[in-house]
Amino acid sequence: MVDIEQPKQKAAGVPAVLSSFKFGLRSMGPVRTGRTFLKMNQDRGFDCPSCAWPDPEHKHTAEFCENGAKAVAWEATRKRVPRAFFAENSVADIDRISEFDLGKLGRITEPMLLRAGATHYEPVGWDEAFQVVARHLKALVDPNDAVFYTSGRTSNEAAFLYQLFVRAYGTNNLPDCSNMCHESSGTALLRVIGSGKGAVTLEMLEESELIVVVGQNPGTNAPRMLTHLETAKRNGASIVAVNPLPEPGLMRFMNPQKPRGLVGKGTQLADQHLRIRIGGDQALFLALGHLLLEAEAANPGTVLDKSFVESHTSGFELYAKHNTELDWPAVEQATGLRRAEIEELAQRFIKSKATVVCWAMGLTQHREAVATITEIVNVLLLQGNIGKPGAGPCPVRGHSNVQGDRSMGIWEKMPDTFLDRLDHEFSFTSPRAHGIDAAETVKRLRDGDVRVFFAMGGNFASATPDTEVVHRGLRQCDLTVHVSTKLNRSHTITGREALILPTLGRTDHDHTAAGPQSVSVEDSQGAVHLSKGNLIPPAPELKSEIGIVCGLAQAVVPDVGQIPWADFADDYSLIRQRIGRVADGYENFEERLRDGDGGFLLAHAARDKREFKTSDARAQFTANELTWLPTEPGRLLLQTLRSHDQFNTTIYGLEDRYRGIHGTREVVFVHPDDLAELGLEDGGYVDIVSEFRGVERRASHFRLVSYPTARGCVAAYYPETNVLMSADDLAKGSNTPVAKGLTVRLEPVAS
Structure with a gap:
């Protein structure tokens, strides 16, 4: 039944607790729910398969949020998709089931093959499944006619082996979900501070005097973030929300782990909400920079951090000259805000000695996203708000290991330094020509130029733009393959042949011939930690993503280089030893994980030492022209x-x-x-x-x-x-x- 009511004015609290356990009990039952929830995001437990928000040093017993509980209940369900379902339902029948109802069917427990000309999936053994993939890939004249997509839920170990397999095969066609969400963050930050990763830790966020949350709804997309915003608030921070929609998570937070969040009034988080017009964020930060420069001119030495600007940045003079004059009517039209609202925010910046700006896809998925993020960095650089406690740029990435995937080499244009180390480590020559990203994959599907599409997780058929074009292109492929835990739309939008390769989830216990195994992830703030599932897998023959990649590699590229695929499939510590010799920041990976109580923080030159690995070894100011989105009447x-x-x-x-x-x-x-x-x-x-x-x-x-x-x-x-x-x-x-x-x-x- 459809029901529309007034939006809420507060988030979390008792309703979030009830919702969490409702999902858990419905999907897993009481015993499984307790076992699972108490291990989520805990030392010697498993990492939440949902967002990439970091774990605090001192963990609460219930160190999870409502959405994390839903993600775990969805994965750890007791339901299974039996053989009979596939025998009774054609692919066309399954395609008529909604995305919501597909997910409710349960876990897939054995490889399923749709043969050329067939209407139904049928079960096959793992060896036959791997040989189907090998037959198609070996038949391609050009390896670049295959595309290998990656979801952000893939572990570091699986991602590293996946990109190794793909490059051993001969292509850099490694699009991933980051192409569709935070690629703009990485592009902008790499250019202006020398690292595509955020420069703020959890502790730094809590030490901040001003936190500006732009284009992000943490109450839904990263609910555990609210706890740390509350801590910052109680430490004296001012919080500002910049978003077209008012979101209750930034209005009043009812912390379910505190008595005041269950029976009290909770905590008002946002001191100011700027209901910005879509696409107006660049204009807002351009105006903030202008006001900071203006305030410094009126009271020299009181607003800008001149010492930092002179010692650590370049381009300030050009930026300042460009920003001397500002078209305020255009800014107000672009942002939909009154000048007084922007000036109020500017005063918060002026008063703050330590400012963090957080953002998510509300910023990164605009045409001018890169320019917008560089404007944010401009404002931070003016006051030296990077590389000091309580300050810095903080992109909040949405998927659990999307940042780790990139560290492991999941990128269509990895630098030669990484590829050189990869080649040396495994005695082969990886391709150097850049591959295609997600957007280019869609275009090549549109043109009928993709012969094999392989997806390590995700739901590419639903996640991408131009849905009808993507579906038509996938159906023109010779083979589509999806490594998945449950059914989704991509399993019904198939090539002439199609495979579903079921895999272990983050919650599942992974036991190989060498004994119990664990994997690792890198969170949104650059902390790396182990993840170890504790639930009995849905079926004994189910393979991990690592096992699947190793099996594929042995079928497709068994003689390329010196790569011990069988050993990697049994002992994941061997993978981490190799990662430590190839991936930046992961030196002595296995040893640091074991010595650091299961985790460690990656180095970040800009954050840790105010060193910037840019073209001129300085943080770079950027002069951007004001760009916004005008509309005609009726639009x-x-x-x-x-x-x-x-x-x-x-x-x-x-x-x-x-x-x-x-x-x-x-x-x-x-x-x-x-x-x-x-x-x-x-x-x-x-x-x-x-x-x-x-x-x-x-x-x-x-x-x-x-x-x-x-x-x-x-x-x-x-x-x-x-x-x-x-x-x-x-x-x-x-x-x-x-x-x-x-x-x-x-x-x-x-x-």
């Missing part, structure tokens, strides 16, 4: 977002409790004044039509929900609205598909 700007019962394309339920949505996902949030101006009514139905370069795309029959978002802006859930995105609409510099700032119109339809 609005759309941002795609998650519901509260969702992680990426995985749908846990049809609820978005905080926004007041129950029983549906086909809704579009619109400001009440925009509804009135367009002659639309709350509760009515519309088609959302996007417009890009003369091409229209349509998402049909969405319910209108009156919501206090920024004027001229609307929001709707993905992946349902990915059909509105174009594969040619990309962020400049990072090639990230644009999911924020789509020009749309709303066409009324009958209910």
